[in-house]
Amino acid sequence: MSFRRSLARARYKYVPDHVLGELLSKNWVDNAIPVLILVLTLVVLGSLLDGLVSVSSLLGMSAQYGEVLLVTIGMTVVLLAGGIDLSVGSVFALANFVMLALFNMMGLPIGVAIFGALACGAAVGAVNGILIGYLKLRAFLTTLVSMIIVRAIVDMLLLSYAVKIANPVTESAFWDFISFETLWGLPFSFLAAAVVAIAGHVLLTRLRPGWRILAVGGSRRSAYNAGLPVKRTVASTYVISGVLAALAGVFYASRLNAAGSGTGAGLEIVALTAAVVGGNSLGGGRGSIFKAVLGAVIVLLVTNSVIRLGLPAGGDSLVLGLILLLAVGIDVKWVKNRSKLVSRVYVSPAHMELSERPETAEGSGSPYALNDKLADVELIGLGQIDGPEDPVLDEDGNIYAGTRHGDIIRFRAPDFAEPEVFVHIGGHPLGLTFDRDGNLLACIAGMGVYSISPQREIRKLTDQTNRSLTSIIDDSRMRLADDLDVAPDGRIFFSEATVRFDMSDWMVDALEARGNGRIISFDPASGKTRTILPNLRFPNGICMCRDGESFLFAQTWGCSISRYWFAGPKTGKVDVVVPDLPGYPDNINRASDGGYWVALVGMRTPAFDLILKNPALRKRMVERVAPDEWLFPNMNYGCVVKIDIDGTVTDCLWDRSGTNHPMITSMREHKGWLYLGGVSNNRIGRYRIPGADPEWTAAKSYRGEAA
Amino acid sequence: MSGGGKKARGISQEGIVIAISAVIFLVFAVTQPVFRTPENILSLIQNVSILGILAVAMALTIIGRGIDLSLVAIMAVSAAWVLQLSNNGMPIGLACLIGLGLALLIGLVNGILIAYLEIPAIFATLAIATAAYGFVRSMLLEDNLIYLKAAQDTWFKVIGSGDVLGVPNPVILFAIVALVVHLFLKHAVKGRFLYAMGENPSAARITGLPNRPMVLLQYLLAAAIAFLAGLIMATSVDSIETRIARSTLVYDIILVVVIGGVGLAGGKGKVRNVIVGTLMIGILLNGMTILNTPYTIQNIIKSVILLAAIIVDSVMNPRDEQTSQQGDI
Incomplete structure (x- = not known):
């Protein structure tokens, strides 16, 4: 039995179950599928074709790759805004023709010729953009029609000028350079495509127009309601696509110096396949330039290999069609099911065993015995305040x-x-305290630690700490800063309850019961933020001890209170002060008699204690049962206890009826009164402490020790 | 009030198309003596009947809020395989059954991809058009162009080339297909379901309609009709060119459907609209052929008309920023 139990404990201690959910919740995991496809493609085709995966073969493809990539990037930008551009192949052919006509046939300067070709692409894109963006036509059919029209125009022009445009009447060193020369072994078109890819990446991830494109594609309705210029944004993507397709056409002209009726035919399918295989979503909003780059590599490798494999006529369209279908199918299912999958696997319970629950029955003689001392508390701000997690009083x-x-x-x-x-801060303020200068320091859920001066000036103290090397989710940002206290040397110590869940899901962390939280120090002198105690079970209240070298902290799911020395001879040491509370401790604050008040936000129950020993059960529950039916820790009934520095319980305050203060997250003693707060209460309670020092305030207590 | 407006708009769209058709017809009839000969009128109707049959199939899918870009590919490859099989010695009846099976299989794949894998119809059918052509051409056929040889003198040949009381069989078949589909859409329960699904798929699903099986049915029907069109084409010209699958014919079909007044958003339109559209495009194509208009110019003219039709469609059935479907391209 005990062997099995220690085996289970070891299994849940050393097997990092939570990694899977964290991996799936990363945005870059979208790239995993295209990367996998690329690796598969390389392995399969590399074994079928000798020398496919070789430097010379890849270099041979690089010029073509540059052109395909340019078109794919344009297609990706259009897709991201929620559209589609089928006219790219025809624009490509048009630009190729215009380039050759202006330069070879009419002998215009190279710059003018290139500009003319790009302008043609931009013009077609603008027509598409006006029709789709402003007149709200359907992108698919509209660009289909413009594809046919432009293609027909090119064909007509070719009938008359096909021969003339192939014979240059002028020369240009620059044109010769991009036609024949290479830079660092790479063709000019490849380098140009690389530059465009980087620029596109910066545009989409760093600049306002790019964000607008993603916003419109992500949710057109929200973008419209948010006041974004939806029409202009949509229209601009088609212009971008047109220009990039034209640029690719110019490079094609430089490479082959000829135009035929087949030029650029089917390029729209190639670019679309590349964009979608790379993982860019049809319907918009999700995708990146990197995905376009990946997709273009895959598609080019496949199409080139199909040609070299010598499949029978029609074989290439079969392969391309199947790849497109497979990619779209995976994409559709992935987009639809990813969030479901994440919500299924994200919660990953760990093994935990609490010691025996202390007795709380009335008249049992236990220090935690039920009483009705909080029955007659005065209520402050009833119905006027929503969620006073940690009320604090000034002098x-x-x-x-x-x-x-x-x-x-x-x-x-x-x-x-x-x-x-x-003040209005924007996030839910949790732990509050005053520093020596009268500034109010606040832990804000989801935001970090802030300082508010008596003049109501808000200043951010810190919102990130050092990132731990092994964490997959970004644990440098603060998700749930919970409570804080200031050491005599000015350092601020604060707890972050969990790095895996947001404020709205804080109770779900109880189902994991893993050490997801930590205690962090912020030094205002150096401005440095450092994690000092990682892997705590929902660290919550923090309160400086009177020796000026240590503080007490509560671990809510651990049902324990510990003491940490940050200075003096015992620096770095952690002692458990109370190992087995009957409930879940929240904030800790000083009491006038030299002890410490501890709020128990909820009480332990036999059922929840039991399932803590059974992670597999909790996992099944999370996977198969609706969240409303999950077994959570009891958070409906709590109390306040007073302990001394050795952990001996000296007082216990209950509200038997549970009506005034069912859930107590904090209490502050001030001039003989105890002020009670609760994170989901709509009131602050005020309890007269019998026999307490009527002049005692926390500020005096802290200042006295500093002096 | 709004009902009256709707009715007036409906009449005006169909009326406009009929009026334009009449004008074009008159212009051609007056300026081109060849055009107004009974032979030409008959061949005009005969030529557009294939287009019309395909357009009926397309209308079926569009009414159910889908689209089938693989119709031409289905038509070409299934008919070509029938000819190939019969040329290789198979009885023509059996060959026809196998060809129908192939067409239905492709339609089934379309339906499964769209209904169960939830791939947008426009992509699924586009990719299937490419893949089906590639598969049949590379695995089953010996050439791009398959001639009607073995079944030259059987009943099979009559499908596309015979006539009844002087009316060519393709025209009769077009009329039959149109009538059957009309009856299906108007009176069959499944036909009414199709409208409900096209009008508002989620409402249809919540009401309890079998949306997914209905999508399957929709593409199966379209594939079967396309197969019939393929037989007519193969028997009227004694051969079938499979590369037609890669032509722009499918866009002509969309042109017919949209011009006739079947809304691309689904749930709207009748077989009557398809007939009107077919007549207009038929007259136009025939006239341009008589005028010896180059193929590319014909393409441009058709495309411009299609564009105009889509613009009119989007003006008449405007998309609202608040209610438009996300990802609806």
Whole structure:
């Protein structure tokens, strides 16, 4: 039995189940499929064809690759905005013809000729763009028609000028250079395509017009409602596509110096296949230039190999058609099911075993025994405040508390009658505290640690820490900064409850019961942020001990309170102060009698303690049962306990009826009163502590120790 | 009020097309003596009947909010395989059955890809057109052009070249197909389902219509009709050129359907619209051929008309930013 249990514990300790979900939630995992296809293509075709995967063979393809890539990038940009451009092949042929006509036949300067060819591409793109963007025609049919019209025009022109354009009447060193020479062994068209790819990447990921393209493609309706110029954005993508197809046509002209009726025929299918095989979504919004680059490599390798394999007539269209279908099929299913898959596999429970639950029954003699001391608390701001996780009082006795709406609310002493918005921050403020200069420091869920001066100036202190090397999700950003306290030397220590879940899903972290949280220090002097204690089970409250060298911290799912020394002879040491609480500890704050108040946000239950020992059960539950039916820790009923520095419980406060303060996340002692907050309560409670020092304030307690 | 407006608009679209057809007809009839001969009128109808039959198949899919770009490929490869099989000694009846099987198989693949793999119809059928042509041409056929040899003197030949009371068989077959499809769309339960599905697929699904099987049916029917068109084409000119699968014929079919007034958004249109569109395009093509207009110019004219038709379609059935489907291209 115990062997099996330790085996299970080892299995859940050392097998990183959570990695799969984190991998799948990364955006770059979209690239995994095209990369896999590329590797498969290389292996299969490389074994069928000798010398396919060789430097000379690849270099031989590079000029053609440059052209295909240019067209594919244009197609990708159009796809990203939610459209499609079937006219690229015809534009390619048109630009090829115009280039040769202007340069070879009419003898115009090379720059003018290239400009003319690109202008033709831009013009066709503009017509497409106006029809689709402004007149809202259907992209597929519209570009199909423009493909046929442009192709017919090129064919007509070819009937008259096919011979004349092939014989140059003028020469240009530049034209000869891009026709025949190479730079670093690479043809000019390849380098140009590489430059365009980098520029396109910067455009789409860093610049406003690119973001607009992605926004329009991602959700046209939202983009329209957000006031983005949807029509102009859509139209511009077709111009981009037209110009890039024309540029490819110019390079084709330089390479072959000829035009035929087959020039660029079927190029739209090649580019479309490349873009989609690379993983760019039909319908827009999801994709990248890198995917276009990958897709173009795959498609070019396949088409070239099909030719070299000498398949019977029609074989190449069979292969290309099947690849297109396969790619679109995978894409459709992937887009549809990825989020389902992530939600199925993301939660990955770990093994955890809590010790025996302490007794809490009334009259049992246990220090945690149920009573009704909180029955008659005064209520402050009832219904006027939503989610005061951690109310805090300044020296004048005004209460400050965060709300779910992203405000910090102030209730003015002495009657706390009217709430006023002290500042609006934007995220849910959790832990609050005052520093020595009277600035309010706040942990903001999803944002980091902020400082608010008495003049209401908001300043960000820190929102990122060092990234750990082994983490797959980006754990440098702060997802759920929870509580903080300031050390005598000015350093701010704060807890981040979990790096794997956002504020809205904080309870799901309980189902994992893995050490997903950490304690971080921020040094205002150097501005440096460092993770000092990783892998904690939902670290929550932090409170400086009176020795000035250590602090207490609570691990909510660990049901324990520990002490960490950040200075002095025991620096770096962690001691467990209370190993087995009957509930889930939240914030810790100082008490006037030298002890520490601890809020228990919820109480342990036998059922949840039991399933913590069974990760496989929790995994099955998460996979197969609707979230509403999941077994969560009990968060409906809590209490406040007081401990001394050795962990002995000296007091315990309950609200038996559970009506006023069912869920207590924090409490602050101030001049003989205890102020109670709850992250999902709509009130702040005020409890008169019998026999407490009526002059004691936290500020004095901290300042006294500093002096 | 709005109902009246709709009706007026519907009449005007069909009326406009009929009026334009009449004008074109008159212009050709007055300026081109050859055009107004009974022989030419008959051949005009005969020539467009294949186009018309294919357009009926296309209309079926478009009404169900799909599109079938593989119709021409299905027509060409299945008919070509029938000829090939019969030339190799198979009885023509059996060959026809096998050819029909091939057409239905391609239609089934279309339907599965669209209904169950949820690939957009426009891509699935485009890719299938390419792949089906590639597959049949490379695996089953000996040449691009297959002649009608063995079954030259059988009943088979009559399909596309005979006549009843002076009316050519293709025209009669076009009329039969149109009538059957009309009855199907108008009176069969499945036909009404097709409209419901085209009008609003999610509402149809929530109501309990078998959307996925209906999509299958839609592409199977289209494939079967395309096969019939292929037989007519093969028997009227005694051969079939499979490279027609790569031509722009399929866009002529869309042209016919859209011009006739079948909305591309689905759920709208009747067989009558297809007939009107077929007449107009038939007159136009015939006239241009008599005028000896070059093929490329014909292409441009047809494309410009198609573009105009799509613009009119999008003006009459405008897309709303708030309700348009995401990813609807």
